[in-house]
Amino acid sequence: xxxxxxxxxxxxxxQRAQLLAQIRAFFAARxxxxxxxxxxxxxxxxxxxxxxxxVERGESLTHAPRxxxxxxxxxxxxxxxxxxxxxxxxxxxxRDGEAGRxxxxxxxxxxxxxPGMDHxxxxxxxxxxxxxxxxxxxxxxxxxxxxxxxxxxxxPFTADIATLQRTARQLTDPGTLAxxxxxxxxxxxxxxxxxxxxxxxxxxxxxxxxxxAALARLAQRDGxxxxxxxxxxxxxxxxxxxxHELDDVVEQRARFEADNRQRAAAGQxxxxxxxxxxxxxxxxxxxxxxxxxxxDRLLLLASGETDIRRLLAxxxxxx
Amino acid sequence: MANFSTNEFRPGLKVMLDGxxxxxxxxxxxxxxxxxxxxRVRMRNLKTGRVWERTFKSGESLEGxxxxxxxxxxxxxxxxxxxxxxxxxxxxxxxxxxxxxxxxLWLKEQDGxxxxxxxxxxxxxxxxxxxxLEIVETDPGLKGDTAQGGSKPAKLSTxxxxxxxxxxTTGEVIRVDTRTGEYQNRVSx
Numbered sequence: 001x002x003x004x005x006x007x008x009x010x011x012x013x014x015q016r017a018q019l020l021a022q023i024r025a026f027f028a029a030r031x032x033x034x035x036x037x038x039x040x041x042x043x044x045x046x047x048x049x050x051x052x053x054x055v056e057r058g059e060s061l062t063h064a065p066r067x068x069x070x071x072x073x074x075x076x077x078x079x080x081x082x083x084x085x086x087x088x089x090x091x092x093x094x095r096d097g098e099a100g101r102x103x104x105x106x107x108x109x110x111x112x113x114x115p116g117m118d119h120x121x122x123x124x125x126x127x128x129x130x131x132x133x134x135x136x137x138x139x140x141x142x143x144x145x146x147x148x149x150x151x152x153x154x155x156p157f158t159a160d161i162a163t164l165q166r167t168a169r170q171l172t173d174p175g176t177l178a179x180x181x182x183x184x185x186x187x188x189x190x191x192x193x194x195x196x197x198x199x200x201x202x203x204x205x206x207x208x209x210x211x212x213a214a215l216a217r218l219a220q221r222d223g224x225x226x227x228x229x230x231x232x233x234x235x236x237x238x239x240x241x242x243x244h245e246l247d248d249v250v251e252q253r254a255r256f257e258a259d260n261r262q263r264a265a266a267g268q269x270x271x272x273x274x275x276x277x278x279x280x281x282x283x284x285x286x287x288x289x290x291x292x293x294x295x296d297r298l299l300l301l302a303s304g305e306t307d308i309r310r311l312l313a314x315x316x317x318x319x
Numbered sequence: 320m321a322n323f324s325t326n327e328f329r330p331g332l333k334v335m336l337d338g339x340x341x342x343x344x345x346x347x348x349x350x351x352x353x354x355x356x357x358x359r360v361r362m363r364n365l366k367t368g369r370v371w372e373r374t375f376k377s378g379e380s381l382e383g384x385x386x387x388x389x390x391x392x393x394x395x396x397x398x399x400x401x402x403x404x405x406x407x408x409x410x411x412x413x414x415x416x417x418x419x420x421x422x423x424l425w426l427k428e429q430d431g432x433x434x435x436x437x438x439x440x441x442x443x444x445x446x447x448x449x450x451x452l453e454i455v456e457t458d459p460g461l462k463g464d465t466a467q468g469g470s471k472p473a474k475l476s477t478x479x480x481x482x483x484x485x486x487x488t489t490g491e492v493i494r495v496d497t498r499t500g501e502y503q504n505r506v507s508x
Contacts, residue, residue: 049354097378098356099326100348172359173373175336183355187374190349190357214353231352241352 006313013313016299019133020090023110023295026132032086032112037075039092040066043274046259047214048266051096053105068094071292072111073215074277077245080113080288081280088112090295101307102237102297105316110298113290119216119228119244122289123204126232126240129293130202134234134302141204145224148188151196156185157209157224164188182211198236206230215252216243232293234301242291249281320383325358325375333365333386336373340365340384340437348377365435365442368420386442391434393426401426403434403441414441424479425450425497446497451506452476453492457483470502 006013027034044052044067052067069075072089079087093109114122127139148156152167164184168174171191177183197203206229210218213227220226228244246252253273260270299311309315323334328346335341341362350356356377363370365386391403391412400413401423412434418441419426425446426432433445457473470482473493481495483502494503 047353049350049356097326098348098350103348103350173371175373175375177374177376179355179376186351186354187357189351189354191359191374194349194351212353229353238350238352 003318007309007315007318008311008313012299012303012305012311015303016295016311019295019299019302022133023090023129026129027088027112030086032088032114033084035076035079035084035087035089036091037069037072037079037089039069039094041069041075041274042066043074043276044271045070046256046263046271046273048259048262048268051268053094053096070095071109073290073292074274076111076113076290077277077285078280080115081283081285086112086114099316101309102300104296104308104312108295109292110295111290111292113245113288115286115288117289119206119230119242119289122242122244122291123206123230123232126242126291126293127202127204130232130234130239130298133298137202139202139204140200141206141230143207143221144205144209144226145207145222147193147196147205148185151193152188156188167192182209185209185212194233194236194238196236197233200233201235203233204230205233213246213255214241214243215246215255217246217248230291234298237297237301238294239297239301240291240293242289244289245285247281247285247287249278252281253278320385322380322382324380325360325377328358328360333384334362334381335384336362336364336381339367340386340442342386344370350377365437368443385438387436389434389436390431393428393430393432395428396423396426401444403432403444412436412441414444418442419444422446422497424475424477425452425495426477427452448496448498449494449503450497451492451494452479454483454487454489457487457489459488473502 040055050070052070054065054067056065071093072091076087076089090110092106094106096105098105123141131137145156148154154163154167161181168184168187207221207226208229210225210227213229216227216229218225219228230242231238232240256273263270296308296311300308305311323332328343330343332343333340341364343360343362345361347359349359358375358377359372360375361372389405391405394402394404400415401419403412422444427450430450431447434441435443452475454473455476458471469485471485472480473483474480481500481502487505492506494506496503
């Protein structure tokens with residue numbers, strides 16, 4: 001029989017319990033309501049870079065397989081559209097094929113939504129939450145553009161694809177990698193910008209290229225269209241992703257369809273659109289910002305560990 | 320051979336890349352918050368010895384390479400080939416100069432070593448980390464000089480030249496670290 005014992009020490013389990021208690025106290029003090037939404041969803045996510053796990057058999061699955069959620073975002077937006085006010089959720093989320101020192105296919109997310117806040121106000125609240133868990137520390141914020149200019153001396157909005165590829169080749173052997181601008185920007189981000197962020201403590205990156213807006217609103221900034229999206233890095237570890245949420249149902253549908261075209265082109269299965277979410281947007285989502293924070297990673301930083309598998313009672317390999 | 324996806328890349332796995340067998344040294348999964356996930360993979364080309372980092376899209380796969388590391392006994396050389404034997408089956412393999420490379424400097428008959436076979440043929444030979452070899456030529460020793468101090472070149476029975484302390488003399492057997500080519504100590508006969 002394989003190793004039955006947990007991968008995490010008891011001290012780590014206690015630290016996780018303490019972290020969860022701190023987070024619940026933080027939101028209770030701010031009047032944010034804890035909610036639960038289903039883990040099994042009848043609609044998958046269209047994002048071409050995220051693959052869900054499927055549950056295919058069972059008498060309850062009368063019509064179709066169900067997807068294990070990759071995040072509780074759509075269900076929580078339906079609650080917001082129904083007038084929930086500020087809400088948060090601590091839940092499991094699942095992403096196929098993501099495993100490593102900082103990834104487990106099953107992981108714990110803290111996701112919350114703040115009606116009336118833009119992404120800058122939410123960044124400040126994320127910093128306050130993180131400091132309440134890890135101890136007070138300074139934080140800073142850079143635009144995506146500033147970071148590329150600083151780390152790579154190039155403008156990610158205007159540099160041509162040949163420049164991006166040439167810069168990538170100075171960092172790694174890209175072999176047969178092929179893709180559009182976003183692929184090369186992602187490579188430069190993971191190979192050069194994130195290592196630089198490792199020395200920057202608590203640091204937000206915001207205002208992404210419009211093509212990487214995901215579910216964020218677009219805005220004009222210095223002559224470029226940006227997605228009002230942010231990421232939090234702590235010592236170079238990506239911990240949270242937030243949006244000033246898109247509330248335009250027409251635009252949202254167009255983005256889902258564009259995702260599906262990209263999936264089809266790459267030979268990935270297309271995903272049926274989440275019509276319930278689109279109906280909620282049509283009914284009216286309040287102006288809101290939301291963020292998803294990886295709790296296992298926050299625990300990684302709180303504990304000083306370097307491998308997430310030593311923080312999970314039973315990592316993927318041990319279940 | 321089976322195919323291996325990037326999430327199966329483990330240190331020591333041998334795969335084919337651009338027609339050459341390569342060994343995986345390290346594999347790091349990286350992903351920006353949203354967007355394309357990559358695997359940054361440090362690999363060694365087993366034909367050329369080159370070590371470098373290659374980036375793959377996560378989920379890409381490579382064909383496994385028919386490469387095996389075997390403990391063998393070095394038998395002899397006829398000048399053109401070096402002959403090795405698997406101790407359990409007595410099967411013999413001949414390796415050419417390209418496969419043996421600089422390892423011939425540390426191969427003593429009947430010593431154990433590690434031979435890497437690619438499609439059944441020796442691809443590379445790694446000597447033991449420490450070998451004991453006789454000095455066949457060095458300047459006369461200085462009596463009583465056993466403290467730290469100078470060193471001198473000494474030629475070994477295999478042709479290797481290593482730096483030894485001044486007190487070591489021709490005919491003595493010394494222990495050498497083959498990874499660095501450094502003298503370790505004298506070995507009493």
